[in-house]
Amino acid sequence: MTENNAAFTADLQRPKETGAEENWGFLLVPKSASDCLPRRGRITVDGTLNGAAFRETLEPDGQLSHWLKVNAQLREAAGANFGALVAVELMPLDEEPDPAMPDDFSSALQANPEAQLVWNSTTTLARLDWIHWMTSAKQAKTRAKRIAEACDKLASGQRRVCCFDPSGFYSKAFSTPKAADSQSAD
Numbered sequence: 784m785t786e787n788n789a790a791f792t793a794d795l796q797r798p799k800e801t802g803a804e805e806n807w808g809f810l811l812v813p814k815s816a817s818d819c820l821p822r823r824g825r826i827t828v829d830g831t832l833n834g835a836a837f838r839e840t841l842e843p844d845g846q847l848s849h850w851l852k853v854n855a856q857l858r859e860a861a862g863a864n865f866g867a868l869v870a871v872e873l874m875p876l877d878e879e880p881d882p883a884m885p886d887d888f889s890s891a892l893q894a895n896p897e898a899q900l901v902w903n904s905t906t907t908l909a910r911l912d913w914i915h916w917m918t919s920a921k922q923a924k925t926r927a928k929r930i931a932e933a934c935d936k937l938a939s940g941q942r943r944v945c946c947f948d949p950s951g952f953y954s955k956a957f958s959t960p961k962a963a964d965s966q967s968a969d
Contacts, residue, residue, distance in 0.1 A: 789816035789873045795853060797865040798960040806855035808865055809960050812841060812873070817848035820875050822908075824949025825915050827880055830873045835860035841873070845951035850959040865963075879907045882914045891930050898937035905942045913937075916947045919956060 793810040801807060820826055820841070826849070827840045837857050841849035851871075853863070863869045892899045902910070913933055920926035933944070951957030 787819055787821060787875050789819040790871070791816045792868050792870055795858070795863050795865055795867050795869050796960075796962040799963045800961070804854075806858070808853045808858055808863075810851050810853060810869065810871065811844065811959055812849040812851060812871075814846070814848045816871075816873065820849070820873070822875075822949075823847050823849075823952070825911055826875055828873045828875050830871060832857055832871055833861035833863055833869050835862075838876075843950045843952075843957045844959045845955055845957040847950055847952050879911060881907055882911045885914065885918060887926075888914065888917060888930050888933070891934050892937075895934045895938055898934040901937040901940060901942060905937075909943045912947060912949050913944050915949055916944045 789812070791813050793813070795808045795810055797808055817823070820828070824843050825840050827838065829836070829838050830851075831837070832853065835857060839851060839857075841851055844850050853861075858864075861869065892902055902913075905913075917926055917929045917933060920929055936945070948954045948956065
């Protein structure tokens with residue numbers, strides 16, 4: 784383990800609300816493990832869950848730590864049931880990969896060449912924060928407003944999203960999913 788790597792055990796929890804995707808779980812990254820990572824906001828890591836390898840993006844929990852969404856495929860590969868204690872290792876990547884571009888934002892950038900030009904010259908971490916700011920909107924109209932604002936700001940030369948707390952600590956914008964009352968093994 785190097786100084787940026789973290790190893791810990793955590794309870795695999797079932798979310799109270801799963802949305803359209805069934806059978807996913809999540810785990811809380813202990814603050815001591817999160818402190819080993821170079822960033823409090825979204826960060827992509829390589830890791831293992833009960834020895835099963837994965838590459839995922841940790842989400843901020845609003846408490847200066849992170850949480851990990853564990854999809855059904857990883858749960859199966861790790862032999863992990865809800866309510867079970869799992870062994871986790873996290874290793875931040877040397878270089879954050881470019882974030883996936885949402886279709887609605889991509890279309891908006893294509894319609895605004897000045898914004899597209901500035902977007903193309905921003906850093907990967909700045910792009911991650913811009914996209915996180917847009918996609919973290921809880922309502923469709925807020926998301927659309929943020930996409931329009933992003934294009935305006937980028938077109939005016941602004942390379943970083945202003946006043947956005949990617950950790951959610953100061954704004955309380957992010958939190959860990961609520962766990963289901965029953966954590967029975969499946």
